[in-house]
Amino acid sequence: xxxxxxxxxxxxxxxxxxxxxxxxxxxxxxxxxxxxxxxxxxxxxxxxxxxxxxxxxxxxxxxxxxxxxxxxxxxxxxxxxxxxxxxxxxxxxxxxxxxxxxxxxxxxxxxxxxxxxxxxxxxxxxxxxxxxxxxxxxxxxxxxxxxxxxxxxxxxxxxxxxxxxxxxxxxxxxxxxxxxxxxxxxxxxxxxxxxxxxxxxxxxxxxxxxxxxxxxxxxxxxx
Amino acid sequence: xxxxxxxxxxxxxxxxxxxxxxxxxxxxxxxxxxxxxxxxxxxxxxxxxxxxxxxxxxxxxxxxxxxxxxxxxxxxxxxxxxxxxxxxxxxxxxxxxxxxxxxxxxxxxxxxxxxxxxxxxxxxxxxxxxxxxxxxxxxxxxxxxxxxxxxxxxxxxxxxxxxxxxxxxxxxxxxxxxxxxxxxxxxxxxxxxxxxxxxxxxxxxxxxxxxxxxxxxxxxx
Numbered sequence: 313x314x315x316x317x318x319x320x321x322x323x324x325x326x327x328x329x330x331x332x333x334x335x336x337x338x339x340x341x342x343x344x345x346x347x348x349x350x351x352x353x354x355x356x357x358x359x360x361x362x363x364x365x366x367x368x369x370x371x372x373x374x375x376x377x378x379x380x381x382x383x384x385x386x387x388x389x390x391x392x393x394x395x396x397x398x399x400x401x402x403x404x405x406x407x408x409x410x411x412x413x414x415x416x417x418x419x420x421x422x423x424x425x426x427x428x429x430x431x432x433x434x435x436x437x438x439x440x441x442x443x444x445x446x447x448x449x450x451x452x453x454x455x456x457x458x459x460x461x462x463x464x465x466x467x468x469x470x471x472x473x474x475x476x477x478x479x480x481x482x483x484x485x486x487x488x489x490x491x492x493x494x495x496x497x498x499x500x501x502x503x504x505x506x507x508x509x510x511x512x513x514x515x516x517x518x519x520x521x522x523x524x525x526x527x528x529x530x531x532x533x534x535x
Numbered sequence: 536x537x538x539x540x541x542x543x544x545x546x547x548x549x550x551x552x553x554x555x556x557x558x559x560x561x562x563x564x565x566x567x568x569x570x571x572x573x574x575x576x577x578x579x580x581x582x583x584x585x586x587x588x589x590x591x592x593x594x595x596x597x598x599x600x601x602x603x604x605x606x607x608x609x610x611x612x613x614x615x616x617x618x619x620x621x622x623x624x625x626x627x628x629x630x631x632x633x634x635x636x637x638x639x640x641x642x643x644x645x646x647x648x649x650x651x652x653x654x655x656x657x658x659x660x661x662x663x664x665x666x667x668x669x670x671x672x673x674x675x676x677x678x679x680x681x682x683x684x685x686x687x688x689x690x691x692x693x694x695x696x697x698x699x700x701x702x703x704x705x706x707x708x709x710x711x712x713x714x715x716x717x718x719x720x721x722x723x724x725x726x727x728x729x730x731x732x733x734x735x736x737x738x739x740x741x742x743x744x745x746x747x748x749x750x751x752x753x754x755x756x
Contacts, residue, residue: 419558
């Protein structure tokens, strides 16, 4: 995980970098807004620890610009400031910061906040790759299917079939449509292939099998 | 600068060295600092503690002058004598290679203590913001009607035209790296201008980036 530390006071920058490195983060120090801008052009970090009062720009104004930039709008930012009033924190968070820490702060608190924010971001990213239907959860990134907390082991096509049904939850899907979308236009098999796969899928889902409904003379639907 | 902004900046400036002390103390207490770096880290903590002390003293001094809370004792002050004393003190307390010349003479009615503080700040700036091997300062005292005109010219890094007035603002520094390393907290010129005004005078700056700076101090009778 790469973290950019932006702080013009060299000693504080050094302390923040030291603490984060000791927690096995890769860290790059920056001492001004201009330096950070150059760094961002080369590489977008996983998280930025940003001082509010930089010599060449205001941290809060910088966040506004970053959030307008497609490449940076989701980069997690922790603002560090000597201003501890509620209104200052509100200003920083409203501008788009993900967290706010006031000086002087404990270094372990900084490290913990960095870790917590990265976990939140990770969960957010994970959630975006999850498909959920009733008790069935599909993790597209890990290609895993979880039913009531248990992993269900599916073949490649079974996985694709279930995924297609979940995406179209509540919609009646004809066998031909399923064939087209799961097996592709070029597949020369019969529509019985769909029925066979539905059968094994239901069997593997056990009690969860009821979620896949047969629609007579048409095809299938996920409830 | 209004009082609200002054307070905001003061809080920031005081909290910065406190954060450094807090941070280094944490690194030591959590065992993150290695044994070999321990002594050096403790020295840095002590240095930051001194920095806070100096900052708080200068802040109190600045507020005293600005709010007219400082006791002022006017007497006849020989500027050449005062200047030579300040130069001698600075030379005795620095390892820098400094050459200072003082010419001319003039006396005013003023507070010797305050004027000493002013001269210390101006001359120190000429040495700190100076990257030459030999740091040269040419001081000249002149009389113009009822006023004494003192010029102090250095061969330092100079100041951009746009920054010449800004340097008199509290906590403004032309080079943060140079100033922090030398214990400057950005109050020296604000204090100096306040002292000049108490003496019915003014301070102005003329400078060329990379060549040097000429400070002109006008002091009334």
